Amino acid sequence: DADVTQTPRNRITKTGKRIMLECSQTKGHDRMYWYRQDPGLGLRLIYYSFDVKDINKGEISDGYSVSRQAQAKFSLSLESAIPNQTALYFCATSDPGRAWGYTFGSGTRLTVV
């Protein structure tokens, strides 16, 4: 199994619908992140969590919410999807206090029509 698993891999949804993207990890890391990637804009941080009780907004949190259900699970929700939220979404984890690389999931390609 992958260290960081994202579901679904692909999703098409309609404008105004609520959608949840899920992420689970087996790394045992406390820190988890949600990024979105758009062509020409790179990876941008949406939300991050340093532990189950710590949730923080990133650079572009408007229109999104998150839930940290357990150390291993971090979900991203779009309460009312809009077309400009069409993007590739990545979940990542890292080991706190150590300058090692992030471990990313394979991503969710979301299309809002």
Next chain:
Amino acid sequence: SQKIEQNSEALNIQEGKTATLTCNYTNYSPAYLQWYRQDPGRGPVFLLLIRENEKEKRKERLKVTFDTTLKQSLFHITASQPADSATYLCALVNYGGSQGNLIFGKGTKLSVKP
């Protein structure tokens, strides 16, 4: 304002040559800088980390340099192969508003031709 810039969106080289990718940053004082590889439709994969007190780091055919005076990191792939074709991202830790989270450059797409 703070910026991370990777000097070119795309780089085309011939197999066997050395690829050199550049990452420049402004208004940061990162403790370390990282490089990632990303294949189409996949998540970034961590390659190398270099700390502010390190000038150079190597891993197999990869070499990274870090010049905090120039605010620049260079990423080299020697004896490049078509399998090295991918997008390469630099990232640094922002100790400002995001409390130590990684900030990414937009990436350079490397194409290695046989």
